[in-house]
Amino acid sequence: MGSYILRRLLLAVPSLLGISVVLFTVLALAPGDPFSEMALNPNVPPEVRETLRAKFGLDDPVWQRYFRWLAAMLQGDWGYSFISRVDADVLILQRVPVTLAVIGASQVLALAIALPVGIYSAVKPYSWFDRIASTLAFVGFSLPTFFTGILLILLFSIKLDWLPFVYNADISATGWQWWSVQIRQAIMPVLVLGLFQGASWTRFVRSSMLDVIRLDHVNTARSKGLTERVVILRHVVRNALIPVVTLVALTLPQVFGGAIVTEQIFRIPGIGSLLIDAILRNDTPVIMAVTFVFACLVIFFNLIADLLYGWLDPRIAYR
């Protein structure tokens, strides 16, 4: 087990290096530079932009810049933003709590919907409940988040005036009031992300359950005289969850990427909006830092998924 993890971690190093090379090259090929906004202001002489470009080493060849970045990265220096001149890791850390709170809550919501609905649908397939749940699930994952987001804003913020649609990460209130404001502003983004994710997971849980429920060991359990409840929970759900766990673990890093749109709609200062702003402004160090974190998360959660698989299904051995 230990050697397996070590081997996987060692294998991650070349993939991360490869990812960083590709990212850096693509960014270098993209048009524009971080100071293009200055070019529009006639009061700023062009020399200022040239000084800044030279200062930040933007005029050097791409490979030189890449190795400089890599060398700094190996020493734990993530570089600083060309735009705000703040260290990239500080920028990311500033946004981690909000991202974790909103994304985390939406994932919990998605699971809280997907598990019971999916299981119940599979236990009574083609019942009225199953049909309604399936229809809603199809609707749920067919509607993109930018659509449902705006729909919810129109309904709850504009028509009903119940909820705010601009997310404020620094609430000055304390105690209960803090919680109330926090929850009120998180309801819509969490619903949008959670329902979307929950809808597709529901379908997945259902089909995975249906696969298991037909197996012989379930019939055996029933014929032993076990109650239906025990049969479903102990003998079906546990086995059906194995692929679900993998799927959830693999989706987690992607949700950071998927949140870009939702973060923009609700102005949530999460990592997704940091990335999109950095891309629009050609802020290479921040783009590199954020995408690198994404890459690490993907690799890390892949490993977690594999490990969980073995834990849930002891037949799988690690060599």
Next chain:
Amino acid sequence: MQQERELRTLIEEVRNYRLPRRSFIQRLVALGLSAPMAAQLLMHAGIAQAQPAPAYKPTKRGGGGTLKVLWWQGATLLQPHFATGTKDAEACRIFYEPLASWDNDGNLVPILAAEIPTRENGGLSVDGKSVVWKLKKGVNWHDGKPFTADDCVFTWEYARDPATAAVTIGVFRDVKVEKIDTHAIRVTFPKPTPFWATAFVGEGMVIPRHLFAPYIGAKSHEAPNNLKPVGTGPYVFVDFKPGDMVRGKINSGYHMPNRPHFDAIEMKGGGDAASAARAVLQTGEFDYAWNLQVEDEILKRMEASGKGRVVIVPGGDIEFMQLNTTDPYTEVDGDRASIKSRHFAFSDPAVRQAMGLLVDRQGMQDYIYGRTGSAISNFLINPPRVRSPNTRFEFSVDKANQILDAAGWKKGTDGIREKDGRKLKLVHQTSINATRQKEQAIIKQACQKAGIEVELKAVTGSVFFSADVGNPDTYGKFWCDMQMYATTMTQPDAERFMDQYVSWEVSSKANKWQGRNIGRWRNEDYDKAFRAAEMELDPVKRAALFIRMNDLVIKDGYCVPLVSRPRVRGVSTRMAVPLSGWDLDFSGLQHWYREA
């Protein structure tokens, strides 16, 4: 010169109280001058400024709660001399202040200055080479240290050092700043300078010497206070998240009585213009929203909810179309669109005249911009309702057809005009932006009726407006027949705006296409007039020169102004927000208040 005489008569009328100040400014604006220039004419003539007193009702400091403002582009840094865009300058202006700012009538209003320098109070020298600023006494930085002349001198030293890479270097580089006493400085110019209110005015905010002195030059980006501003402004820094939020709390020792009204300020960033408008106009979650680039129809619908109103602040920015003077498709000496070449069609004045007639500016105003853009005929522009007597615009396909027929551009079998074997097929480019694509469609449609085929091209804004030398689609290269964009008047004086047509600013390979003269139009008379205006101390003569330059450009037809682009802001109904089209939105932040 007739215009000069006219101006002098007008000024005398103001002096004798026969003509109200405001009408004088309006008349000058009608001639194509900006309001601040008009105000400066009066100032030079020794006619005292009307005391700008924005009605301010609160009778005590604080008690207004939190002011929540929404900028859909979030501020990314808080050092005024590094501000990459206005969003940053605005955020800095919450905490830092200049010596004076511009109000909406173009008057200078003292902020950190004790008074505005004039001839009368000895502030302005007769030779136009120096200005003495008297500083306000008893002003403290947020950390309690006194604000003195040393801070101003330091700000100049800091910004003018090329290694600092300050964006304000343009105004500080050529001047000399010296301390007269603890509360007076002298700014000296190398040559007579008619527009002297550049350094320390508007965006030229003063920074504290005691905090930035160790970080002058190459070390400038290491200063911890780049992210923790300590200024003299109405609000004290609390917290900053780049791209998301700037927070400040009331400065209880602010140097103006009873100000500010709010106990705290929150400047939220991110999102898009339409939803920013919604947050102020429809839901009232925010008190103020910046730059609502949204179609007027939508804004009107949102305003109907009654929570907020749209405020239109006239400024100098215009949306205009350029016709290429050069041939963008053939290389001459290794340079496309070289000034040695001539455009096959636009070199014919008839085609230029026809193009001017084929642009339906009134239609653009009525169907696209609404209140947020008025049709114009000048390069140096009008406010709405005032038409210039010198220039005029007209939309007439018939006239265009007649002119083209007369000039020998005959329609071919395919309905497209041609002359000497060249067909009138033109490429029109602009940036990707819903309103601009509609404008393009309007132009294309009219041209089609006149037998001109127009191919429309839309380039992503980040590419079109970039200075990327390797990209063929930038507006600076202008490698097509026509292009359209908005040009901004960043300071109230016209010099920095009219340099867009001087011959030494022609955008070319030699200056990496960074020249200001993108249309590559050249005219000896214009150059002469510009040179003369640069040195002309008599503001009346200078104003007349600018009017002449405007007319030269417009009458030649290579530049087709379309609509003015005033600032569009969203303000909550209960807020009193004095705004100026010639300075930052926050230039009057200390006077903002919410009605009880």
